[in-house]
Amino acid sequence: MNKFGFLTGFLVSASICLGAELAPELLQRVSEDPHVVACRENREKIADDLHRPLYHYSSPLGRIHDPNGFCQWQGRYHLFYQYMDADPKTKGICWGHTYSDDLLHWKDLPVALKPTIESSVYSGQTLVEEDRVIAIWHGKGVGSMIATSTDPLLLNWEYNSNNPVIPSKKELRQGPYQVFDPCIWKQDDGYYYALSGSYKDGRVGKDCTGEVHAFRSKDLSEWKWLGDMFTDSELSEPGEDMVVPNFWPIGNGKHMLLCFSHKRAGHGYVGTYDPQAVKFKPDYLFRANHGAKATRKGGLRSINSSVHAPSATVDSLGRYIAFFNMCDYKGEEGWSGIMTLPRIYSLAEDNSLRIRPVEELEKLRFDHKQENAMKITADKEVKLSGIAGQAMEIAAVIRPGEAKEVGLKVLQSADGSEYTLIRFADSTLTVENKHPLMDKRLNPQPEPGPLTLDENEPLKLRIFIDHSVVEVFANERQCCSLRVYPTQENARNVSLYSKGGDAELTRLDAWQMRSVWPELKFKEGK
Template structure:
């Protein structure tokens, strides 16, 4: 990036990007550093923010604790907005830090989203100790971001209004008015809270009026949840509120939006993270949670592309956390949110191997390769037949001292990813297996796409279910790939495996 766009950057910006390049080079030998997922140039990447498509390029902003920040700076004062750009959604290149708490009224620059207008991009973000803030940029690379002199435009104080200000969403209606959501909770968080989202309106981005609660959720979620970092989308004529529960991870609501009453009426709720609840002290810790805060960009041809952060499961030297693969969103006929890896990822495929149709013996293992690798895409079609449990293993050592399993349970319509035996390291946090519902129709095979990237495993099944986990094999020989069946034999109908090239 420093070479490609050097003429579009100031001298100080070029120096900053060159520093990021050197930091990436220094970290490149880390065996857990992903090859084709976005990771920070040192320091910690947290929530993706402000993802947008501008001037023919994809931009990803993200909560960023820079690596040169002193360790004694608390999290509430540490957050910047990092910035990367891509021309293909796959290969990312660093740009200078976009937002810093060194300027402005806020203590830190927390999460928010972006609105692309004809002549500029508007960013709205939360500034702890201040409120929700506005910044704008109109240059080709969005590197000259200017904060509004009127920040915070929505104060944390709130006066007598019954709302809480937190990570905001922003959009513009057909009548020219701006709308913003503040996604939080009502009640005591992690105890008896429910997701709460508050709606605001403005004509000029500076003066905002409180409209009221955007929706009420009294039955879809568990006690203690919230609706942080909301993204409000329209897909195929339906409306989707995609957000994050600090207790249960990424989740969503599908329903109807009454534009005259400014109310969202959810009819369906779903989760993109499954399994145990997360704990409330996770920030900066090796949290065992998986798929977290979303940021969605409106791409060309009406594509909705979502990014999430995948929290770390181990304390790593010099960097932490990663961003998920970009996922294209859609809706199934029954209103379920679908997520699929973007087609552009196929550009990274190389060294293709395949296997023909064969039986997976009952209560046994079918070994494809003891040294398949640690940066892979796997496409497998399996007929479960009579098996009670069927699946594949990745990052497998020869004697299974370390192994990560992807499992389907046909009789209970459940897909799982189990990383409890993925590492023999004593400092790798163990998270219980993650399991989500997946019902196969009559004679429908299990269709898996599994992405393995050194310390990351992302699974997509039948276009309807996705799971993610972090894995930290301690053995150099944990590179195998195999298939298994329990309680009956299964049939491997097809298998394609590609090594995946690095994006750096």
Template sequence: MKWRPAQIQILAVLTAGTLLSDMAMAQESRASKVPFYTFGTTLSEQEEQLKTNPLLKRFEAARKELAKDRHRPAYHYVNPEGILNDPNGLCFWQGRWHLFYQGFPPEDPRVHWGHAVSTDLIHWRDLPYAIYPDPEDRVYSGTTFVEPGRVIAMYHGVGAGSMVATATDPLLLNWTKLGNKPVIPIPKPGEKLPYNVFDPAIWKKGDAYYSVLAGQRPVGPAGKMVRALFLFRSTDLMNWQYLHPFIENDGYGMVGDDGACPYFWPIGDKGKYILLHFSHMSGGKYLLGDYDQVHDKFIVTDGGNFNHGPMLPNGVHAPSAYPDGKGGIIAIFNINEGKADKTWGRIMTLPRRLTLDENGKLQMEPTGDIASLRTRKVTIAEQVLPPNQEVVLPAVSGNALEIHAVIDPKQSPTIELNVLRSPGREEYTRILFYRNGGFQDRSMPGKAVQYSAVSIDNSTASTLEGVRSRVPETASVLLREGEPLDLRIFVDKSIVEVFVNGRQCVAVRVYPGRTDSQGVSVLARGSTATLKTLEVWQMENLFSKQ
């Protein structure tokens, strides 16, 4: 079926999945009711002003109040007040990492860009709201591009279009919007465009800036909508020329995906590129491939998921990313809630470093100065795991832990490690490893590769009323013949993240109802296995010192 511009549906999607029309937005004043501050241009001036900033005082009080909730994380970033949505504009500027996010201030709960800064990707310091709505109604998702003298943010302004703002100061506190109007406007009433105006990503090639806008095209089976990204070019950031759809050979998307929150950048040292994005159906995703810089096309060669089931509940949501300067990509995601909460809900994952292995497959491992959070350590010596007998580890207990476990599964088909376990097993979260239980990769002619699988099952994690369980979060992971299972598990009040052999990660939210749900156990199904070593650290609360 030939694609015709008239068939394009203009996409305006709330990150919660509710469809809204940008065109239907009320035309009253869009100026924010949140107090706005202008800061000095030197680091010393800014630091002095921040000491007495009323917003930061308010944030501090809000953190103390919300800290009373026992499901509030201790070492995963969560914003200081209100609810949180997509991370945005992650970047490294003048020796500091900056994380922006969709925040909802209490006096004006339209989306503003919240802001936090860190030197190590773990200890985050709250800063005042960075980008306020006006002329747009809400400041939605986007990315940043760092130049020698400035940081450029390009984002979707609801009711306006693609917006560009710049900052040059040390802590990125002072933002100026180009022309104070959209650089790629949404369509006028009745106007048909061959592209969607939605979440943008920005980069530079030669003397020109490039941007892709997220969206969909009706070129799937029976004219159904599939993911698309639309490429634009500009020499001055203000005037943008539409070129064409950007993605070619994409066989890794679901029908109905929409490519929101894109980020496009080189990865590794062999000329490959990665496109991170988000689906309002299936959460965080990625594509790998080649950038044809002559025709400005992204030729997809591989792809996969950061979220391995539906977006909601409890799933890994949208990415924000930035290069680490060593060939890797640093990515951070927000992760959805699993219970109704009007005061707060979504939080950030730990930052992940994404790299490629020798075969061009995506690898992922936790990054940042995680070790600085470790306090009391317990080490469990090597021991045999008898078949079908749960081994409770009485020396290990807590709900804010880092666990490093190395297990030789031998002939056991399933290894189970339980965390947040109550003494009577009324509540527990199951981490499962299925040896050779993942997909068989038959994508290469004459070659089949058998994967194992890792899964988190939170169906028994809570006895509380109103907590939603998730279909077990299950991902394939390759373990080579004779290679031990190497797990890094991060438990933090209401989130469990599991990294497997530096190649895969699964994460879910959990909400234990009992205060004694803090135990850990391990179990080998069907056959004997060996627990080679298990190290556990209690983790410091990084918010208690703010």
């Protein structure tokens, strides 16, 4: 196997690994890596950017895209992502790499995987075993690639000598399938299983059918094709492929297949998996992105403010946690692309999907303010005194009553000319850009998600505002996330409103949020 380490001449040895702790020597050498230095210097350089988030993971340098290989290894969370390396010697897309002890504070690491026999390291996932982490990805032009790592920060990878282990060339395939983005798991029979997410028939964005094919291996080197595990000819729209797959158990005897389509972006399926037959039967489809659709003309740029591709893992607490990337095409400003907040997926007793932010986010709260119960008079707007900011969390409980529409305006300018609108009407939760001077290339399409309240059920919102992104979790049944782009530094006010009838605010709590980036501490509370 080929060894690949990106700290020059440096392979991690046991002598500098202090059990679960990281030795100072290791951390020092990582901090001196040229890529890590470049990331640190660029983060400091772009600290004044109005749109840079304080507590979301954002690009350290250049453009980032799909999250990949999210996992928990030796107590630390690792997140990889599609990254165009700034090193001119590197041709093609790589896996960038960051890690965190708490899902909040992320530290940049050297680039993890660079192209070898492939022209780009495309998306894939990881599998954590007791003594190693297995990475599997799509090598552009060759097929599915595998590497393993055993060191505490996953800095060094041994490439499988049989790569590509699942070749994509037509003459080398075992059947009528396409080889694209993979994921991997291991079953009780001792075999490894991998998926190849792709499509059949027709064209992506128009009339194709998404499908995932399964493969099995005893040794990670030789893989046998098992046929399609799931073909979606009923639940999704024509033209949706099924790439960047993540496949994990989610509880109640169910599995969730989380993936991406180039037409509708992030989505997933909850259903029953038969491990003997290696077949998945979905109960339902859900959307992580509801609004913007890609067009053949616009391609990915036509959904560039949306919840994009996923990477998920089940952590040591049994939580099914997922990240999605959110694009913006702001690369000319030194950085482009962020990740959503980590969100937890789970099932209720009736197997309906529940969505909530990770509990760790509460550690970032400070300067608590509270608004007590009040009537929101029909067709009136109530500006909240003392509650304002560009990096905040708001928890609100609203009873719509007779109102046809209720909601909040956040990131509102002093003159009221620009704001981000969060509204609930006609059983739909919508987040919408109302920033008229923003760059129209950023494609400010609304993000509407279906949400039906039971009789007498209040609307329960957790709203995360972070400069250029707003994420709204509602009643643990919906999450709408959107990139937003205020153009005024004073766009920080918050107000409530009701239309067509009176509504009632039961309670509202608001907190400023700490920055997870040292160079942005000066923006806290502003």
